[in-house]
Amino acid sequence: MTPTRLTPLTDELAAEARRWLASWGVPEIEDAVHIRYSARLSRSWARCQPALGRITIQRGLDTAPAEFLREVLAHELAHFAAHALYGPAIAPHGREWRALMRAVALPARTRLAPPPGWHAPARPRPVARYYLHRCPVCRAERVAKRVVRRWRCGRCLDRGRDGELEVFRLERKPRRFWPFARRGEQM
Ligand SMILES: [Zn+2]
Ligand SMILES: [Zn+2]
Numbered sequence: 001m002t003p004t005r006l007t008p009l010t011d012e013l014a015a016e017a018r019r020w021l022a023s024w025g026v027p028e029i030e031d032a033v034h035i036r037y038s039a040r041l042s043r044s045w046a047r048c049q050p051a052l053g054r055i056t057i058q059r060g061l062d063t064a065p066a067e068f069l070r071e072v073l074a075h076e077l078a079h080f081a082a083h084a085l086y087g088p089a090i091a092p093h094g095r096e097w098r099a100l101m102r103a104v105a106l107p108a109r110t111r112l113a114p115p116p117g118w119h120a121p122a123r124p125r126p127v128a129r130y131y132l133h134r135c136p137v138c139r140a141e142r143v144a145k146r147v148v149r150r151w152r153c154g155r156c157l158d159r160g161r162d163g164e165l166e167v168f169r170l171e172r173k174p175r176r177f178w179p180f181a182r183r184g185e186q187m
Contacts, residue, residue, distance in 0.1 A: 008035050008057075013066070013073060020074060020104045024081045033080055035073075037062060039123060045112060048076040050083035060120040068115045074106050130170040137161060143174050 006014035021027050032053050039059040041047060046057045055076045061069055078100040079092065086096045093110045101108040114120075133142045135153035142151065152163030 005030060005032075005034055008037055009073070013070065016070065017073060017077060020077055021081065023103060024078075024085070024100055026081045026084050029077070029080055029084060032084075033077070045072045046076045048079040050080050050088070055080065058120070063121060064118050065115045068112070068118070071106055071109070071112065074101065074104060075109075075112075078104075128173065130173055132168045132170055132174070133165040134168065135163070136166050143170070 006017055009017065018027070018030060021029050033055055034053055035055045035057065037059040038056045041056050041058045044058070045061060046055065048055050055073075057069075057072065057076075061072065078097050081100055082090060082097045090096050093108070098108040128145075130143050130145060131147050133144065133148065133151055134140070135156055137156050138153060140153050140155060144151075147167050151165055153161075153165060154163065157163040
């Protein structure tokens with residue numbers, strides 16, 4: 001199949017979207033709308049920006065039951081169609097939009113509970129890194145969130161050694177945690 005602007009959708013859902021647009025009398029919207037999934041959308045299932053030609057669907061919803069995604073998509077496409085047919089001044093979920101939903105035999109709901117038993121896939125959390133700076137001579141330690149090359153072991157410097165430290169990356173935040181040294185501060 002050649003890619004179209006509906007490509008992020010499954011073939012089945014894209015075909016259905018085409019049918020809805022045709023029955024609303026606005027088949028040209030297929031070439032005007034760009035559909036994408038985004039992880040940045042988390043407070044609503046989807047969002048429609050007709051002026052930008054964009055429908056954004058929460059990433060992860062592509063794993064939701066097909067019926068659910070179908071209603072979310074129809075909801076947003078109906079916003080798009082209502083905008084094209086009646087202009088930007090109409091109420092977002094007013095009678096024009098509700099009539100379009102009814103025309104394709106879907107409920108005109110404005111709040112949609114998550115499908116039972118389905119949970120949005122967890123977003124990977126950034127891994128925190130901590131760096132242990134250790135004096136190989138006297139074993140003094142200090143931790144920072146990045147490697148601090150200028151740190152030296154003060155005690156060893158005082159005794160005429162070079163005070164150089166070894167650095168190890170830690171997977172977890174250690175129990176004792178020292179914040180950054182101020183500029184030029186010795187360890
Ligand atoms: Zn809406
Ligand atoms: Zn030392």
